Amino acid sequence: MLTKYAIVTFSGCRKLIICLICLLAFIKGYGQEFAFPKHKLKQSVSFKCIKNLIIIPLMVNGKGPYDFVLDTGVGPLIITEPAIIDSLDFSAMRKIKLSGLGVESVDAYVSQNVSAQLGKAKIKYIPTAVLKEDLFNLSGHLGIKIYGLIGFDFFNSFIVDVRYSHNKLIFYDTKSRVKYRGSKIPILIEKQKPYIEAQVLIDDTVKVKTRLIIDTGASHALSMEMLDKGAFPAPSKKVKANLGMSLSGEIKGYVGRISKFYIGNYTFDQVVAGFPDFEYISKRIDLSKRNGNLGGEILRKFDIQFNYQQGFISVKPNSNRKKPFQHDMVGMVVYLEQNEFKRVLIGEVDEGSPAERAGFMPHDEIIGIDFKPIEFYTLNDINELFKSLPGRRLLFEIYRDNHTLFKFVQLEKRI
Numbered sequence: 001m002l003t004k005y006a007i008v009t010f011s012g013c014r015k016l017i018i019c020l021i022c023l024l025a026f027i028k029g030y031g032q033e034f035a036f037p038k039h040k041l042k043q044s045v046s047f048k049c050i051k052n053l054i055i056i057p058l059m060v061n062g063k064g065p066y067d068f069v070l071d072t073g074v075g076p077l078i079i080t081e082p083a084i085i086d087s088l089d090f091s092a093m094r095k096i097k098l099s100g101l102g103v104e105s106v107d108a109y110v111s112q113n114v115s116a117q118l119g120k121a122k123i124k125y126i127p128t129a130v131l132k133e134d135l136f137n138l139s140g141h142l143g144i145k146i147y148g149l150i151g152f153d154f155f156n157s158f159i160v161d162v163r164y165s166h167n168k169l170i171f172y173d174t175k176s177r178v179k180y181r182g183s184k185i186p187i188l189i190e191k192q193k194p195y196i197e198a199q200v201l202i203d204d205t206v207k208v209k210t211r212l213i214i215d216t217g218a219s220h221a222l223s224m225e226m227l228d229k230g231a232f233p234a235p236s237k238k239v240k241a242n243l244g245m246s247l248s249g250e251i252k253g254y255v256g257r258i259s260k261f262y263i264g265n266y267t268f269d270q271v272v273a274g275f276p277d278f279e280y281i282s283k284r285i286d287l288s289k290r291n292g293n294l295g296g297e298i299l300r301k302f303d304i305q306f307n308y309q310q311g312f313i314s315v316k317p318n319s320n321r322k323k324p325f326q327h328d329m330v331g332m333v334v335y336l337e338q339n340e341f342k343r344v345l346i347g348e349v350d351e352g353s354p355a356e357r358a359g360f361m362p363h364d365e366i367i368g369i370d371f372k373p374i375e376f377y378t379l380n381d382i383n384e385l386f387k388s389l390p391g392r393r394l395l396f397e398i399y400r401d402n403h404t405l406f407k408f409v410q411l412e413k414r415i
Helices: 138-142 278-282 354-358 379-386
Strands: 004-011 014-023 042-046 048-050 053-060 063-070 077-079 094-100 103-111 116-118 121-123 128-130 148-150 158-163 168-173 183-186 188-190 193-202 206-214 222-224 238-246 249-263 266-276 292-294 302-307 312-317 332-336 344-349 365-369 393-400 403-410
Touching (some): 053 148, 183 193, 238 266
Parallel strands (some): 206 292
Antiparallel strands (some): 014 094, 053 116, 094 103, 103 128, 183 312, 188 193, 344 365, 365 393
16 A cells, blocks of 8 residues: 655754655555565665765666665655656556645556666565656755655565664665664554654653654654644744645744653653644644654664564664754755756745844845855755854855845854
8 A cells, every 4th residue: 555655854953845645545466575686685785864864776677776765654666757767658557646735636656567676685566656757856955866765665675774873774684683783662563654652751841652653754853743632732932934845835833842852761852843733734644643753863863773574673872862953043945946956045934033034035046155156065064054053144145036145144043
């Protein structure tokens, strides 16, 4: 069954785009798995970590490698760049409708003639949803060309060791004897998604148990969505923020800090979390099975071994463990223009933020920062600048309506 299609990227801990899309269709023949060649039991592959997302080199139908997001939050293989498949005849493919978070009428196409390969591990006839175009500009928000997402089929085929500390992925045949290096925490796989139980402390007073989706395809630390069939209570100190973008508009909400977050034997202090508008998201996605979403900003503080077959993860803290959780201190989204991925544009600007007070507007083009041309910066560089130091002043050179403007913005710790 096709489950959640999640495209989530953030600026630091802040969401840039969220589209949680339910693909309401069943794919016949599901049950294929990745497999190694005979006698091979283990493979190691390097990955890129961009905005806390895992980018892996995937071969598709014998070609590539292409950059795909490795995302525990998705079920089927999702291809956002159909040009990588030869002789793709959309008229001969089954069309399905996508819905969720404001998507009213978006078509996807089901293919059962796609094979994929990571390292030496291969899968034939992997259930695949193909989009005619990258509707969500995931490439623009990550700064490199992304061709799609892969999730459950891979994690369900192996014992998967994600070593965020070395940007390395090691995966083992499920029959292998694997040495688990950290603390084991139970997980539950439901409808191809992994869930974990954790506790959060709000405003140093209210401690609640939560059930969270483990989502390697989300850059944030936490997204808290629902509690007792209503909105999850946000902390008293919070700021309004644009938490995401669907095809029909912005997803409003708040960003604040969770006083303490408890997972297994580990505790994190002052975790930055998003609190999306409950009325908006509850009408578009099913929140009955979860309280929220656990993303890469926390996950990357561990090296994690996933064992879907036996229902647990093993976590070992790494060098990221003690790094504090930082929030964007400017209050605006930047992304690369979709066609050429060269122009850096401003997306949403948070209400009341330093960026809004400085006069930045959506669709402004950034052509320089602190007297350096924008070509000197990656998107990661810019996002790191945005959360670097309270009180720091940045000078932006922007292009708007055929005019060049200079604007100062002073970084401000808002939560």
